[in-house]
Amino acid sequence: MIVNAYAAPSATEPLVPTTIERRDVGPKDVLIEIKYAGICHSDIHTVRGDWGAITYPQVVGHEIVGVVAEVGSEVTLHQVGDRVGVGCMVNSCRECDNCLAGMEQYCLKGNVGTYASVDVDGSITQGGYSTHVVVVEDFVLRVPESIPFDAAAPLLCAGITTYSPLAHWNAGPGKKVAVVGMGGLGHMAVKIAHAMGAEVTVLSQSLRKQDDGLKLGADHYYATSDADTFKQLANTFDLIINTVSAPLDLDAYLRLLRLDGTLVNVGAPAEALPLHVFTLFGNRRSFAGSGIGSIGETQEMLDFCAEHGIAPETELITADYINEAYERVLKSDVRYRFVIDTASLV
Numbered sequence: 001m002i003v004n005a006y007a008a009p010s011a012t013e014p015l016v017p018t019t020i021e022r023r024d025v026g027p028k029d030v031l032i033e034i035k036y037a038g039i040c041h042s043d044i045h046t047v048r049g050d051w052g053a054i055t056y057p058q059v060v061g062h063e064i065v066g067v068v069a070e071v072g073s074e075v076t077l078h079q080v081g082d083r084v085g086v087g088c089m090v091n092s093c094r095e096c097d098n099c100l101a102g103m104e105q106y107c108l109k110g111n112v113g114t115y116a117s118v119d120v121d122g123s124i125t126q127g128g129y130s131t132h133v134v135v136v137e138d139f140v141l142r143v144p145e146s147i148p149f150d151a152a153a154p155l156l157c158a159g160i161t162t163y164s165p166l167a168h169w170n171a172g173p174g175k176k177v178a179v180v181g182m183g184g185l186g187h188m189a190v191k192i193a194h195a196m197g198a199e200v201t202v203l204s205q206s207l208r209k210q211d212d213g214l215k216l217g218a219d220h221y222y223a224t225s226d227a228d229t230f231k232q233l234a235n236t237f238d239l240i241i242n243t244v245s246a247p248l249d250l251d252a253y254l255r256l257l258r259l260d261g262t263l264v265n266v267g268a269p270a271e272a273l274p275l276h277v278f279t280l281f282g283n284r285r286s287f288a289g290s291g292i293g294s295i296g297e298t299q300e301m302l303d304f305c306a307e308h309g310i311a312p313e314t315e316l317i318t319a320d321y322i323n324e325a326y327e328r329v330l331k332s333d334v335r336y337r338f339v340i341d342t343a344s345l346v
């Protein structure tokens, strides 16, 4: 099947309209007519080769929602017409310890990423800036009716990437949670942590987005450019979710954790970050990382968001705006996620 898409021809050229081939629908496959695709910062890092060399042309996008157009003969989980989503991975080995534990995002052989990854048939996966995609049924999520379809797309990466550590480290009533950074991930962390019942504090470079932060569910908002913030908030938080991909002073943030508190990085700086182990001794602090979430957790997150009426804040664009959107993402000039209307992929 030949379908329309938007692809990067190289690391340095703008994305261009093109066509790509999708595989035939196998017995366990689902063909999805994509309706909306979110733009994640990872898309930009990937096409520009920031995280390593890739094969071009490459179609990215791993925040995908659409409607099931066809199912294989052995598919039991989805039906034609269902509202579905696809996130950051489309397969895994299914036999390593982590896959067997239902943690396929941590597949020991490496999960198959939705784009720029080697698929089980040896081809390179192509992502969601496209009109259709074929995905094996158990990596396809159900998107509840009550979540607006265009706004649902960013839940598949930004939503699950923040939900997973918040759930794992028990954000909830009585817990003080700080979110570092008010971008695509950060604004979702605020909404989800608030819905979980935690007391939420945003730690942002400036107070520029304070009104938004408080409106989205934060109880407090501090500027990290103000040195006083770090004095005032010392030994305060049970959990800090750091969504910032740029290097930051880890020791300064770790000192904001109270007894047994954990700082979890979901931002992905390319550089190694220095850290004084003595900072961890105080208050028995932990420093951790977390990568996306399992398929089970992603479904749980979608159902949680439907139940609590949560959806990302989005700006809907047409495909011809993707390159401009990339420049704006790089300048943090979006509140808070671009979503491509794939009907514009003509």
Ligand SMILES: [Zn+2]
Pocket: 040, 041, 042, 043, 062, 088, 157, 158
């Ligand atoms: Zn992403």
Ligand SMILES: [Zn+2]
Pocket: 092, 093, 094, 095, 096, 097, 098, 099, 100, 104, 106, 107, 108, 109, 110
């Ligand atoms: Zn595995």
